[in-house]
Amino acid sequence: MGHPLRAIFEPGFFTSAPVHVALLAGGVVALVSGIVGTFTVMRGQSYAGHALGDISATGGSASFLIGISPLWGFAGTSVVAAGIMDMIGVRRPRGRDLATGIVRGAGLGLAALFLYWDTTRTSTTGAPVTILFGSIFTIGSSMIPVIAVFSLVAVGIVAVLYRPLLLSSVSTDLAVVRGVPVRIAGALCLAAIALAVSLSAITIGAILSTALLVGPAATALRLTSRPGLMLTWSAVIGVAATWLGVLLAYDSYYWPPTGRGWPVSFFVVVLILIFYLLAQFAGKNARESRNEEPACSQAS
Amino acid sequence: MTMTRQPVTPSQDSAVAQDDALVVDGVSVRLGGREVLHDVRFSIKPGEFVGLIGSNGAGKTTLLRVILGLLPATAGKITVGGKQRGERGAGKGAAGVGYVPQKIQLDPDMPLRARDLVGLGLDGQRLGIPFPSRARRKLVDEMLRAVDAEHIGNARVGNLSGGEQQRILIAHALISRPGLLLLDEPLANLDIASEQEVVALLGRIAKEQRIAVLISAHEMNPLLPVMDRIVYMANGRAASGPTDQVVTGEVLSELYGHHVDVIHVHGRVLVVAGRGEGLDIPIEHSGAHADGV
Numbered sequence: 001m002g003h004p005l006r007a008i009f010e011p012g013f014f015t016s017a018p019v020h021v022a023l024l025a026g027g028v029v030a031l032v033s034g035i036v037g038t039f040t041v042m043r044g045q046s047y048a049g050h051a052l053g054d055i056s057a058t059g060g061s062a063s064f065l066i067g068i069s070p071l072w073g074f075a076g077t078s079v080v081a082a083g084i085m086d087m088i089g090v091r092r093p094r095g096r097d098l099a100t101g102i103v104r105g106a107g108l109g110l111a112a113l114f115l116y117w118d119t120t121r122t123s124t125t126g127a128p129v130t131i132l133f134g135s136i137f138t139i140g141s142s143m144i145p146v147i148a149v150f151s152l153v154a155v156g157i158v159a160v161l162y163r164p165l166l167l168s169s170v171s172t173d174l175a176v177v178r179g180v181p182v183r184i185a186g187a188l189c190l191a192a193i194a195l196a197v198s199l200s201a202i203t204i205g206a207i208l209s210t211a212l213l214v215g216p217a218a219t220a221l222r223l224t225s226r227p228g229l230m231l232t233w234s235a236v237i238g239v240a241a242t243w244l245g246v247l248l249a250y251d252s253y254y255w256p257p258t259g260r261g262w263p264v265s266f267f268v269v270v271l272i273l274i275f276y277l278l279a280q281f282a283g284k285n286a287r288e289s290r291n292e293e294p295a296c297s298q299a300s
Numbered sequence: 301m302t303m304t305r306q307p308v309t310p311s312q313d314s315a316v317a318q319d320d321a322l323v324v325d326g327v328s329v330r331l332g333g334r335e336v337l338h339d340v341r342f343s344i345k346p347g348e349f350v351g352l353i354g355s356n357g358a359g360k361t362t363l364l365r366v367i368l369g370l371l372p373a374t375a376g377k378i379t380v381g382g383k384q385r386g387e388r389g390a391g392k393g394a395a396g397v398g399y400v401p402q403k404i405q406l407d408p409d410m411p412l413r414a415r416d417l418v419g420l421g422l423d424g425q426r427l428g429i430p431f432p433s434r435a436r437r438k439l440v441d442e443m444l445r446a447v448d449a450e451h452i453g454n455a456r457v458g459n460l461s462g463g464e465q466q467r468i469l470i471a472h473a474l475i476s477r478p479g480l481l482l483l484d485e486p487l488a489n490l491d492i493a494s495e496q497e498v499v500a501l502l503g504r505i506a507k508e509q510r511i512a513v514l515i516s517a518h519e520m521n522p523l524l525p526v527m528d529r530i531v532y533m534a535n536g537r538a539a540s541g542p543t544d545q546v547v548t549g550e551v552l553s554e555l556y557g558h559h560v561d562v563i564h565v566h567g568r569v570l571v572v573a574g575r576g577e578g579l580d581i582p583i584e585h586s587g588a589h590a591d592g593v
Contacts, residue, residue: 040408049469160427167424170410171459173401177368178425190336221411225456230411278449 006138019250022136022203022264025147026242029199030212036196037188038231039158043169048085048190049254050210051100054080055107057206060131061114065121069143070131074198074206075150075228081107082194084276086187087270134205134265136246137163147199154195157188164228165189189259204265215272222276222283241271257283320379321346321480321512322367327376335536336362339376340539342531344512346479349503351523351543352516355535360516361402363533364484367514368399381479395563398511402484406465408458414468415440415453421472422429443471447469463494467501474505481505483515487522495522502526518546521568547571 011018014288040049059077060070081103088099111131118127130138137146158165168182175182193213200209220233245268252262322344326554329337337359344350352360367378368426369385378385381396398421420442423430430436445454447467452460457468468485473481483502504512517523520530520543529536530547531540535554539546546552547569552560556573563570 038411044407159429162429163420163424163426164415166412167420170406170412170420171401171404172372174399174420176370176403177397177399178421180425220411225411225413225454227411227416265536 002065008251009247010254011248013219013247017141018021018137018244021141021144023243025139025144025239026136026203026246026264027239028147028151029203030216030238030242031235032240033196033200033209033212034216034235035231036154036158036192036222037213037215037238038227038234039165039169040196040213041217041233042227043165043186043223045187045190045193046210047097048082048100049193049197049213051085051104051107052078052082052190052194053201053206053209053213053267054104054111054192056198056201056209057111058107059129060206061111061127063116064112064118064127066133069140069146071143071198071202075195076203077107078194078198078201079191082190083187086190089152102112119297123143123170130205131201132202133209133263134203134208136203136264137249139202147202150195150199154192154199157192159187174202181267204245204268208265208269211272212242212268215269215276218266219272219276222279237272237275240277241268244271309339309431318347319358319382320344320383320440321348322514323379324380325377327366327373329359329365329371330374331362337366337373338536339375340533341537342538344480344514344529346512348528349506349513349523349526350515350529350531350540351527352514352531352533353518353520353521353523355518358533359536359538360518360533363515364399366422367482374541374557388503396451396478396480398468398476398478398481400466400473400481400483400486403464403488404469406460406515408456408457410456410458412466413454414449414457414460417445417457418443418453418457418471418521419474421475433520434488439461439475444501446474446505447471448497461494463491463497464534466490466494466498470498470505471503474509474511480514483513485516485518487517487519493511499523505542524567526549554578 011017037049040046056074056078059073059075061073063070063073074105085096085103091146095153115128124203126135131134164175164180164182164185167178168180168185172182197206197213200212206214214235216238217230219237220230223233224230245264248267249261249264255262302519307434320343324340327337328335336340340359340363342350351364354360362371366373367380367385383396383429419430419436422436441450441453444450447470449464449467449471452464454470457465460468462517468480468487470483481502481537486498486502489538492500498536499522502515504514505511506526514531515523524543527543529541530543531538532546532552532555534552537555539555547562549560549562551570552562561572563572
């Protein structure tokens with residue numbers, strides 16, 4: 001490796017096993033979040049996705065107490081919570097927000113208790129940071145198959161339901177008239193969102209998983225009006241933010257004051273924000289140069 | 301009291317002609333103990349343009365939802381394209397019916413071009429990722445042309461004007477070649493120019509493509525130039541027939557259950573309640589936009 005690249009890739013980046021796992025797992029997770037996130041944003045379920053991320057912390061923090069991988073805990077609670085949220089009042093937007101808020105509050109309360117036990121009863125003093133803010137460099141390579149299966153299920157759901165979900169996001173009535181079972185489709189979509197946030201909980205943490213779910217999709221929304229392209233952009237942006245975040249976190253071990261690397265989650269979230277702002281700016285310029293009028297003539 | 305006697309044409313309506321696009325036969329609906337539709341009967345032939353007229357709460361939307369199969373009828377039966385609703389083989393959803401819902405909110409933050417929404421009318425219920433095909437693209441282009449919306453095909457639907465969105469939704473409803481097109485208050489929230497455009501477009505489509513069109517509106521005047529027949533609703537009851545036979549003081553008074561007058565002014569129709577003593581309540585204005593709609 002030549003000198004110029006040294007400045008970007010600090011020594012050992014390409015040979016470190018944890019970095020390999022982080023790039024692979026982080027890349028796959030970002031891909032899933034980007035794709036599922038597109039439907040989350042389209043269906044106006046960002047708050048539900050955010051709440052499911054928070055709730056996954058409950059299972060994640062409990063996993064240390066019973067000695068299983070946090071991923072099982074994350075996925076277990078968020079999928080169950082998705083089921084509960086689907087059962088209680090999802091029809092009306094306000095009822096949906098209330099149900100979501102209540103389930104989310106209870107979940108975070110339990111997480112507080114479990115994290116307290118994690119730090120006092122067991123010796124995992126790093127549990128709160130690992131659960132809430134992620135720990136991409138400590139993902140064991142044994143978890144890769146589980147990550148792969150969860151990813152396939154989440155992406156599989158939205159791929160199969162692509163058109164029905166698209167149509168029911170436009171109008172439930174239009175979808176019902178065309179024979180779409182909107183209730184089942186909605187429940188499955190929520191399950192896919194739950195899986196996606198649990199996956200990003202292991203890379204950037206339960207609290208921040210919503211950033212990877214909503215951020216790339218929101219950015220993609222500024223770049224295109226085509227649903228297929230939005231999926232692609234969203235996935236690309238998520239993966240780029242994760243890989244760059246891993247690189248910067250690795251490099252940060254060599255930054256002053258030396259010896260302490262910065263968290264990957266920080267870089268990923270900041271990069272997503274930068275991408276979003278750039279897209280917002282680019283989108284605005286493009287609109288102005290096309291002289292596009294905003295929505296009009298909707299009187300009364 | 302039967303609302304469906306003369307000048308309504310029960311003889312024609314009760315004899316279920318096989319070629320009728322829609323037959324509504326004695327449909328009643330009770331919701332929460334209240335009868336919102338009472339013995340509604342009429343039929344529509346292919347290519348006919350029928351206005352479903354009545355004020356808010358008259359039962360128009362309920363009737364459309366029953367025809368679509370979104371709401372079960374308490375009594376009576378509905379036949380669309382020769383197939384009875386709920387019968388085996390009638391298909392899932394509202395097979396054979398194109399539908400333009402009322403007041404649809406198309407979000408500017410929805411990543412969907414006009415042509416994508418039209419395409420979803422063709423295969424929105426199908427599973428899996430669609431593969432772009434030339435045939436599908438051609439069909440979408442044809443449909444966009446049919447509603448004079450070629451130029452906005454690539455625009456984001458949420459950024460289009462009310463009239464443009466209405467045309468795209470009509471294309472969405474028509475692309476699967478239904479025999480019957482239902483529109484729920486498509487003229488609400490439109491300015492006069494868009495309103496006339498949409499009405500002319502629908503009249504043309506009904507004739508050219510031999511599609512039966514049933515369009516609900518609280519105001520009949522914008523529809524008079526193209527309307528073949530009328531279904532007038534009040535208090536959950538309906539009178540149907542040729543416009544000049546239904547929109548008369550006698551028929552409407554019986555429908556409303558109190559005296560109303562029908563006044564013709566410069567080719568427009570005004571329905572006025574009361575006998576002149578005290579305050580007259582205009583039930584329907586001829587000035588289509590006087591009530592701020």
